[in-house]
Amino acid sequence: MNHRLHDRSANSLPEACPGLRMTPQRQEVYRVLMNRRDHPTANEVHSRVKKRLPNISLATVYNCLETLVDHGLIRQVNFERESSRYCPNVKEHGHFHDAASGAIHDVEFKPGVNLADFLDLPPGAVIEDIEITLRGKLAAS
Amino acid sequence: MNHRLHDRSANSLPEACPGLRMTPQRQEVYRVLMNRRDHPTANEVHSRVKKRLPNISLATVYNCLETLVDHGLIRQVNFERESSRYCPNVKEHGHFHDAASGAIHDVEFKPGVNLADFLDLPPGAVIEDIEITLRGKLAAS
């Protein structure tokens, strides 16, 4: 079975991530993100994690999130100047922010598309990271 | 002559923007942005503006920038959690952040492309604002 990162199920744990000591705090932070696959802030993660680890500090949640981001297990996303949010979907994707409901939807690239197909990149640019954020409304259809 | 916003020359002033009182502070903030067409932070704008208006406060620079953004004369752009930057290019575009030099390059859409051509948008989504940020390196060619 091929364990690509974004194929982890809600209960699988990244026990096999090299160089990462899987402490209870990190496991729980990771678990709550995989459980509800949404885009919580560090504060929201803290609230959720406290259900099982009542003594965990917000600083530790920040540390855990940073570590998980550094190891590529989750992604950090920023909307405007709001608090950072954390996203369990590590596949390359963008986000649609529904102004009415506040909901955030993942937006995938259509298969086979290439950045250079639609953007005038500076000559010689080697892209390492892409962030696409859309804001708008969902028409009540 | 067709004065589209993004066609203003460095010396033209937005004296004709409806509902906007063009105070010396706002004019100067606008001018320094149009002069060097880069992506300064509020602090950098403050430094530049102080050359001509030595008594202007940082709070006023923030106020002016916000007002100009609200009136669509400039754009506010955010990279990660860094300080906001302000961009005189109001045409729809993205940004390429060169990790090596720190330079920020505007990235235009190729003519005729449509968001829905390369992104799987949620059904019924009406896009009001797009933010595209690329990070990478410029290959020394």
Added chain:
DNA sequence: TCCTAGATTGGAATTATTCTTGATATTGGA
């Protein structure tokens, strides 16, 4: 078991930005 590196904690510190308040300036109308 003991040691050590790394992890956790709580609180203090930092930093960008916003808010508050009083002073000042500008506008449109009498």
Added chain:
DNA sequence: TCCAATATCAAGAATAATTCCAATCTAGGA
């Protein structure tokens, strides 16, 4: 022109997210 209403400005205080720091704590290897 003069006044009143309104908008803007300035300075510093306040806020909020995040990071830093110093003191434990813990797990895993020798």
